[in-house]
Amino acid sequence: MICHSNQDYIYFQKKVESNAITYPNDFPIAIKRAKGSILEDVDGNVFIDFLSGGGVLALGHSNPRLSEAACKQLEYCSHALDFQTPIKKEFMEWNLKMLPKAMRNCSKIQFCGPAGADAVDAAVKLAKIYTKKSDIISFHGGFHGSTQSTLSLTGLLSTKELLPNLLPGVNFFPYSYCYRCPINLSPSTCNTNCISYLLNMLKDPNSGIKKPAAVILEVIQGEGGVIPATEKFVQELRRITQENNIVLIVDEIQSGCGRTGTWFAFENYGIIPDIITVSKAIGGGFPVAFIIYNDKLDVWQPGSHTGTFRGNQLAFAAGVEFMKYVSSTDLLAEVTSKGEYIKKELYKLKDRHPIIGDIRGMGCMLGIEIINPATKEVHSHYAKQIQDIAFKNGLIFELGGRDGSVIRFLPSLNISMDLIKKALTIIEKSFKQIECDKKQVL
Numbered sequence: 519m520i521c522h523s524n525q526d527y528i529y530f531q532k533k534v535e536s537n538a539i540t541y542p543n544d545f546p547i548a549i550k551r552a553k554g555s556i557l558e559d560v561d562g563n564v565f566i567d568f569l570s571g572g573g574v575l576a577l578g579h580s581n582p583r584l585s586e587a588a589c590k591q592l593e594y595c596s597h598a599l600d601f602q603t604p605i606k607k608e609f610m611e612w613n614l615k616m617l618p619k620a621m622r623n624c625s626k627i628q629f630c631g632p633a634g635a636d637a638v639d640a641a642v643k644l645a646k647i648y649t650k651k652s653d654i655i656s657f658h659g660g661f662h663g664s665t666q667s668t669l670s671l672t673g674l675l676s677t678k679e680l681l682p683n684l685l686p687g688v689n690f691f692p693y694s695y696c697y698r699c700p701i702n703l704s705p706s707t708c709n710t711n712c713i714s715y716l717l718n719m720l721k722d723p724n725s726g727i728k729k730p731a732a733v734i735l736e737v738i739q740g741e742g743g744v745i746p747a748t749e750k751f752v753q754e755l756r757r758i759t760q761e762n763n764i765v766l767i768v769d770e771i772q773s774g775c776g777r778t779g780t781w782f783a784f785e786n787y788g789i790i791p792d793i794i795t796v797s798k799a800i801g802g803g804f805p806v807a808f809i810i811y812n813d814k815l816d817v818w819q820p821g822s823h824t825g826t827f828r829g830n831q832l833a834f835a836a837g838v839e840f841m842k843y844v845s846s847t848d849l850l851a852e853v854t855s856k857g858e859y860i861k862k863e864l865y866k867l868k869d870r871h872p873i874i875g876d877i878r879g880m881g882c883m884l885g886i887e888i889i890n891p892a893t894k895e896v897h898s899h900y901a902k903q904i905q906d907i908a909f910k911n912g913l914i915f916e917l918g919g920r921d922g923s924v925i926r927f928l929p930s931l932n933i934s935m936d937l938i939k940k941a942l943t944i945i946e947k948s949f950k951q952i953e954c955d956k957k958q959v960l
């Protein structure tokens with residue numbers, strides 16, 4: 519079949535590709551080319567990209583510096599299983615260099631299959647082998663991947679309901695989602711935070727829950743609706759896990775690599791995790807995934823976690839360039855200031871549009887929770903309408919959170935202020951249109 523238009527490509531895709539596709543359901547386009555923060559479809563429409571390949575494209579599409587490094591690497595070696603290569607050594611050195619000082623000399627790296635989910639799987643396996651314990655604690659709203667073991671750690675029920683026999687021994691605890699407190703406390707009465715619920719469980723000999731091998735945490739939940747945990751929650755969790763010899767896994771697959779204005783998001787909380795999962799942006803647009811862990815945990819036996827694609831030489835080359843760029847520029851400070859600017863503009867919008875319930879996030883990982891102003895309940899229908907209108911006007915972003923009620927912004931970290939302003943104008947226009955449509959219906 520010869521395809522010319524978006525419609526042709528989507529027809530072909532629906533006919534031939536699995537029904538499990540997601541993004542083309544929201545954005546029925548075929549991408550002709552993509553550069554920086556701009557996408558162009560085969561019909562010639564142009565979009566500002568606030569999706570960034572799900573947070574992969576930290577420096578935008580086809581960044582010349584990263585592409586050149588990957589192309590050059592092709593001349594030397596493109597695939598090497600887990601053999602050492604000069605670029606792999608450099609990649610590992612850079613990854614250690616990017617860590618907080620306290621971690622640099624006591625961390626090891628385990629390369630995994632090139633998806634975040636495999637890194638999460640490896641982290642959980644390592645924690646179980648190290649502690650000789652079986653159970654894991656995860657949090658309401660957490661997202662850790664789509665394989666059977668990572669779905670077991672994921673809050674979103676709709677993806678799990680059709681699957682019997684997921685990983686046993688996973689217990690979910692409330693996350694500090696203060697806008698909708700999971701234990702119904704008001705911010706003024708909540709001085710101990712929902713973390714005390716977890717602490718009580720660990721202390722209670724009748725809790726019914728075994729002491730776990732590990733706790734897995736996103737310090738800022740992405741798919742769960744861009745929810746930064748409170749400082750107290752994270753710091754208490756670190757204290758509790760340390761005191762109880764429980765491995766703390768911090769999932770940085772989405773929040774890492776500069777996204778929140780620090781290299782890793784946990785750095786905003788002044789804690790040191792035992793294991794970090796890393797993927798998405800670290801490969802400079804190419805797939806790679808790994809865990810970084812305290813070397814005291816290194817109880818792996820040879821072959822304990824293998825995978826044919828454990829070393830993507832192109833990702834190593836592009837990743838090294840990415841880290842060099844971050845280290846030699848003010849990119850991280852810019853991520854923070856751009857995030858602050860966007861939030862400030864969104865707060866102004868909130869004053870004018872009562873369907874905006876909450877604005878939150880860190881750096882260039884931001885969310886707007888859409889509500890029904892009358893009930894304050896989440897309103898996924900309005901969120902979807904805003905996504906559709908913005909798409910028609912040239913802006914692409916993802917929805918997340920409860921029932922898809924949160925507008926999620928994941929622009930590239932080096933996006934220009936000009937494009938940010940254009941995107942915010944499109945957002946404002948979309949909200950205006952919704953309010954206008956609402957009035958017409960009433």
Ligand SMILES: Cc1ncc(COP(=O)(O)O)c(C=O)c1O
Nearest residue numbers: 633634635661662663769771772
């Ligand atoms: C926090 C987090 N963990 C794990 C994953 C899974 O990564 P992958 O889709 O590459 O398997 C994701 C993906 O969005 C994620 O956001």
